Amino acid sequence: MRNFLCAFASLFLALFTITSVHANTSPVVFSEIQISGSGNSDDDFIEVYNATSLPIDMTGWKLKKKVKSGKEYIIYNFKVESDEKIIIPANGYFLWSNKDGDSSKNTLLQFTNNSVLSDNYSLALFDGRGDLVDSLTYGSEHTDPYSPSIAYYYSGKMEVRTSLERDLEKNIFLLQNNPTPKNNAFIEKQTIKEEDDGSGEKFLEDISIRINEIFPDPKEKGEDSEFIEIFNFGTDKIDLSGFALRDASKTGAYVFPASETIDSGEYLAIYKEKSKISLNNSDETISLFDPKNNLIDSVEYNKTKEEASFGFDGENFRWSKYGTPGEANKFDALPTSKTSIPKKAYKDVAISFSAKGSKPGYKFTWDFGDKTKSYKQETTHIYKKKGKYKGSLTIDNGFEETKKYFTVKVEKYPTHSISVTAFSANPQGTDSENEYLLVKNNGKKKVDLKGWSVATGTNNKKLLNHPINGSFAVKKGEEKRLTHAFSAFSLPNKSGFIELRQPNGKPVQKIAYDKSDGIKNGEVYSMQSDKKWLWENQPFSPAIPGNDLNDDDIDAGLELEKEKSLTLKTILLEDLSPDQRAILEMEVEKKLREKIMEEIRADMLTSENQNSPDEDMEQNNPAENSSPEMQSKFIKQEKSIMEYLSLKKIMGKIFLKANASINDFLVESE
Incomplete structure (x- = not known):
């Protein structure tokens, strides 16, 4: 097997190497092929492109295939007939199609047959x-x-509906x-004409005319405005005597009268009143024949x-x-x-489809490949089963469609280990800003919770679902606050239910909580290490904007304890607005001042043998009534506050892990 793969790889590279020289010198090349357009074995085509600036006569050429066994x-x-030629125009296309394939309508009937294509062909x-x-x-x-x-x-x-x-x-x-x-290749008809010298010799003269426009379904009654137009794309005037137009009925025919001609570059429209041909509104074929009943177009x-x-x-x-009878055809841009x-979706998860930038009046048809459709320009769809679905979008401007x-x-939605570890239902400040x-x-792995939802309410049978809008990415091992900036949930203040939904x-996850006496302002319900939930006070919880968070956020932490030490409280300093940062600094300074005053009181009691501070002392700055030594110490401690606020020191040494997750501030008292 290994030798086979190596041999095949060598052959594959060799094919590419040889081709680059060959293809650059070839005037006619394969430009597109399809072997399974709509999933059936007949929907095959081969498109050939003329890369030159001159038309090429392809009469006598052959299109061949080798199946994987090598059989040709x-x-x-x-x-074609002896008086016909197959012409591919300059920079034009020839299209072969299986006669039962969808692409057969894009080419001439004469360019179709029963041949088929399959995988592994040459x-x-x-x-x-x-x-x-x-x-x-x-x-x-x-x-x-x-x-x-x-x-x-x-x-x-090869996948179906691909080429x-x-x-x-x-x-x-x-x-x-x-x-x-x-396809714009055509069959050029030649007619036999005697030479003027009377020698009896005959030669072939090209007939450069074609059907150019058909107007089959006019709005006005009587249908007399129906017409068929032919065009002389050659350089000479053509005598149309005896030429005939026929429809699919074979009985409807118009024979051009004697001496009727069409000049070079002329568009000639033949109306129903003259031709007596009544055009069908479906499944119609219009053909042009020469006087000897040879098919021209x-x-x-x-x-x-x-x-x-139809032009x-x-x-x-x-x-x-x-409609442009007697003139060059006119078209709007294709719709x-x-x-x-989306190229990927999850079972039972809604995904969005949209078509934007189109002109007013366009109609849209989404075929999702699962026997369901939508006619909205922007829509959502839910696939109920796993698998690959081949869909399509049809855009119709009222006259033609693309x-x-x-x-x-x-696929099945992947399993993610996501959980709520705490929540605040009655935060300090307003619920809408701080819940x-x-x-x-x-x-x-990192998980983006966009499309997830939070369901809340007081009745677990009638929870309101609140989608998470926008990207909300949570890195592995990370805890992150989900606020109203992402999801408009509302948490009851006494008892309620919470569900985190995929x-x-x-x-x-399903959470039920009950506090009949009401949740105190600032209380947080959090899951402990033993998986039990407890109500805890939250002494400080600044509002943190969620909509600006990204994967490069720097995590910092502060939580002021009631004791003398400082412990971790995770917040996001980098995303605080100037106003929010000022509030944070004021709160920190307030707590630090309280701590300093306690130390000053203790020093004053020891060094000056004073009694316990009265209520006035507790309410005012003790440095105002203290000794010069105490005032000096207060100033020194004040300086420590400023050093702390600059993230350098606080009453000793502070160690900060810059440009990374800030796990904690380590405080060593002097």
């Missing part, structure tokens, strides 16, 4: 002399591919989800739109709101839109 078959033989185009013009090998299992050949490697089967499209500049094929089969359409013209745009026939389509295909892979849930990521609605 003819896909299409460019063979394709080749040969000219009339039998010389290899271009080749493409795709898949991973080839016994005897054409050489030299450009290669596209993949294992297994291989050639990047002409880089000379590589790329897999893409929006096949665009094109044929156009088909499946379903009309009222007041829409040739230089490459394909398109519907247009502009397009800037789309937002279709964009997409694939969505639906929070402390959320912890117990897993090993995007699919499944709860990952």
Whole structure:
């Protein structure tokens, strides 16, 4: 097996190496192929591009394939009647299609047959002399591919509704989800005409006319404004005597009268009043024949739109709101839109689809690939089962439509270890600004809780669901406050229920709490190390903005205890506004002043043998009535406060881990 893989890799690289020289010299190349457009075996096409600035006669060429066993078959033989030629225009396209495939409507009937494509084929185009013009090998299992050949490697089967499209500049094929089969190649009819010298010799003269526009479904009654237009794209005037237009009924026909001509570059419209041809509004074919009943051109359409013209745009026939009898065809730009389509989704989780930037009046049809549709420009959808879904978006401007295909892979929602470890239902200040849930990521990877929700209420059977809006990423092992900036939850102040829910609605945690006498201002319900929940006072809890948090936040901590030491309280200093930081500093300074005054009182009692401070002493600055020695000490302690606020020192030494998570401030009393 290893030797086989090495050999195949060498062959694969060799194919690419050889091709770069060959493809650059080839005037006609494969430009796009599809082997499974809508999932059935017949939806196949091969598109060929003329890279030159001149039309090329492809009569006598052959399109061939080699299956993975190396056996060769003819896909299409460019063979027509002796008085016909297959012409691919300058910088134009030839399209072969399976006759039952969707792409067959984009090409001439004569360019279709029953041939099929499959995985692991090698394709080749040969000219009339039998010389290899271009080749493409795709898949991973080839016994005897054409050489030299450009290669596209993949294992297994090619995804449905995809195609291989050639990047002409880089000379590589790329897999893409929006096949665009094109054809403007045509069959040029020649007619026999005697020479003027009377020798009896005959020669072939090109007939450069085609059907250019059809107007089958006018709004006005009587339908006399229906018309069929032909165009002389050659350089000479053409005598139309004996030429005929026919519809699909075979009985409806119009024969051009004697001496009727069409000048070079002229557009000639034949109205129903004159032709007596009544055009169908569906499944119609219009054909142009020469006086000897040779087919010159044929156009088909499946379903009309009222007041829409079906015209040739230089490459394909398109519907247009502009009827232009006797003039060049006119078209609006194809209806397009800037789309937002997810490639991945989770089972039972809503995902958004949108098409923006389109013109007013456009209609949208989302086919999600699971037998459901939506007709909104922006919509959401929930896939109920895992798997790959092939969907499409159709944009209709009222006259023509475009279709964009997409694939969505639906998986089971992953399991995340996320829990609420504390919450504040009656915080200091207003609930709307300061209520929070402390959320912890117990897993090993960062988790974004966007799309999750918090359900709250006093009745666990009728909880209100509050989605988490915007990105709320929690790093592994991190505890992070979820505030109203992300989710508009409301926590009851006596008893209630809380559920933390995944995007699919499944709860990952349920919390019930009951405090009949009411939750005190600043109390926090938190989970202890033994998994039990306890009510705790929260002496200091500054409001922290959540909507500005990001993964590079610096975690800092302060919690002032009632005792003399300082312990950890995690906050986010970097995200505090100037006003919030000022409040924080004032609160810290207040606590420190209280601590300093206690020490000063103790010193005063010891050194000056004074009695305990009275109430006035407790309410006022003791330094005002103290000795010079005590005042000096107070000033020294005041200086320590400023040093603390600059994050350097506080009554001793403070150790700060800068530019990283600040785990704590270590205080050593002198």
